[in-house]
Amino acid sequence: HRARALDGPPAVLADDLAAAALDAHPAHTHPEPYRALERAAELTAPHDPAKAERLAAAARHAWVAGRPQVARSLLARLRSLTTPRELRAQVQLLHGSLELLGGETGSAREELLAAAAWFLESHRMLGVRALVRAADASYRAGDNRAFIAIARQAAALRRPDETDATQLMFEYLAGMASTFSGSHQEAAAPLRRVVELAGSVRDPAVLVWACVASMLLGEDASAHRLSARAVEAARVRGAVSAIPQLLEYMIYPEIWMGRYSSVATTAAQGLRLARETGQLNTAAQHLAWLAITAAVEGDQETCRARADAAIDLAGAHDLGIAGAIGTWALAHLDLATGRPADAANRLRAERRTNSHVVIRVMATPHFIEASARTGDREAAGAALRVLERWVGSTRSPGLRALVARCRALLAGPGEAEELFREALDLHGQGVYEFEAARTRLLYGSALRRDRRPGAARTHLHSALETFERYGARLWTEQARTELRASGEPVRPALDATTGQLTAQQLQIARMVAEGATNKEVAEQLFLSRRTVEHHLRNIFSRLGIRSRVELVRLMS
Structure with missing residues (x-):
């Protein structure tokens, strides 16, 4: 005053x-x-x-x-x-950080490298952090060569007397560089060291790298705990700007574990905070993850709208990662709607133009399935060999189950059944429930085509039950179709309390019944008002009602 x-x-x-x-x-x-x-x-x-x-x-x-x-x-x-020069370096570090999450990734990398060159001599911790952020800019762009070059530069700068936080960042760069080079066994030791060092680190910006390391080791539960720790540490510190990016890393293990409702909640929160804080690059990634959840739910219009928006932002800001996730979401939708050729073509084109290794590997089971179903066994086999090398360096039964499933899809006569059984045994040891249901659907389909309808029904019923619980409308319909083809009459599809709405429609119906306007629904669900109006018309039609008053009465 x-x-x-x-x-x-x-x-x-x-x-x-x-x-x-x-x-x-x-x-x-x-x-x-x-x-x-x-x-x-x-x-x-x-x-x-x-x-x-x-x-x-x-x-x-x-x-x-x-x-x-x-x-x-x-x-x-x-x-x-x-x-003075030191202050200019501080400004470069800050400006590079701003560019990293809201600007062009190439510009961010150059500014961060320039800041690192100064701080490595005068303030080592800041210098190493600037190097890791420059590498992160390369990661977001999908520029693996630039990441590996930065990691090599960092390796030459290491000293024996580093702090735990600085050691963690050096080990992270080494482990990620080996991963990007395809040397997964070599990557395991530095990545495990990252996770070990995380116990003594409190800085959320450093903890997040331990989350990535855990994920690459196939330890999803550990990755989720570390990301939650990082988010909580940022909240305690009042570091509002860090939270949208930290939430990105919470989503990766949630995706692997099939916790799609959690993904939707996390990504919606991340998108809102990213928009509020002007972080367009982070917003693009959250939009892409929301496209994935819409694909799982079977909401085709929402999936395409979100994926297209993420891909557009990715193109404008050189964000290979957001573009790769958006494309993966569209391919997921293609598979769910029974268009494996479209899924294969989409993912094949993405693999040619985008070298973002992490998302490519995460999407590989979908690519192998789509390629196998369209007869492109050569492409599927090559992708499987890459997946096998990474999964072989982990201890994850869930990931090994996916490899066994992919092998089953490419197996010759008489070999597939044993591999499907191996996949289901491994699923039983892990937590990938949604993927276990997808394995049962594929196995049941194979048994049905092999004229063993009785054996097929057991797996198809189990898959159907899981898909219904997840609100995965399109996958539910695939399971029903296979059951009908196996000779079993199937009751009509009924979803949730209203009996006829998709998960997205049910969410909108509840919000409207609670008094939300179309504009408020659109803002909360990150949809356009036109999309909300379209959904509401379909809701009224499916429920046989004509007004919001009738909807309130029905929902109550």
Whole structure:
């Protein structure tokens, strides 16, 4: 208040205000530090070096608080000031971080590498962090060569006296570089070391790399725990800007474990926070994950809308990862609707143009299934060999089950049944329930084609039960079709409490029945108002009603 009222000499007020802002705990009763630091900079004389330092500090605090546009504006005001080299490096690190999550990934990488070159000599922890962020920019772009080059640069800089957090980041770069090179056995040791070091680390931005390491080791439950720790640590610190990206890494293990309702919740929260904090790159990835959940639910229109939006953002910002997930979502939908040729063509084209290894491997079981069903055994076999090399370096029964299933799809007469049984035995040891149902559907279909309808029905019934529980409408219909083909009459499909709605339609119906407007539903579910109106018309038609009043009465 004294600074606003100019109650004293400006220089003294600026010093007092800056000191108070930097000392203040980010508690509820204090104004956000960036506002105080910005005011302190305004009160500081242009020739005073403290003016630039306070503007830079204000920009950093604005970024942490989830105000990227404010941070960019404050950084822009630094251009007219003379700044020392160390401060310029700090500005490069911050600007590169802003670009990483909201701008062009190539620009982010160059700025972060420039910042790393300076800080590795003067502030080692910041320098290593800048290197890892530069590598992350390459990861998001799907530029494996650039990632490997950064990892090699980092390996030459290691010292025997590193802190645990710094060691973790070096081991992460080494393990990821080996993974991207296809040397999965070689990658296992540094990745396991990353997970071990995570126990002594509290920084959420460092913990997230341990989550990635766990996932690559096939330890999904551990990966999920580490990502949850990172999110909670960021919340405690008030690091709003970090949370949307941290939520991305919570989704990976949820996808592997088939926790699609959790994926939808996590991605919706991440998308909302990413949009609020101006992180378009992160928003693109959350949109793509939401396309995956829509594909699982069988909501074709929503899946395509979200996937197309993610792919468009990916193209504009050089985001190989978001584009790969969006394409995978569309291929998942192709398989669910019985179009394996379209799925195979889509994933084959993606593999030619996008080298994002992690998503390529995650989508490989779908690619092998689509290729096998369309007779392209050569492409399916080549993809299987890559999947086998990675899975062989893990201890995951769920992943080994997927490999056995893929082998069964490519097996000759008399060999497939044993491999399907092996896959189901392994599924029984893991937690991939949705994928176990997909294995049972494929096995049941194979038994039915082999004129063994009685044996087929056992697996098809089990698959049907799981798909119905997940609200996976298109996969449910596939299981019903196979049961009918096996000679068993199947009751009509009934979903949820209303008996006839898809999972997406039921969610919209409940929200409308609770009083939400079409605009409010669209905002909460990240759909267009036109899409919500389309869904609502279909809801009324399926339920045989004409008004919201009737919907309220029915839903109650």
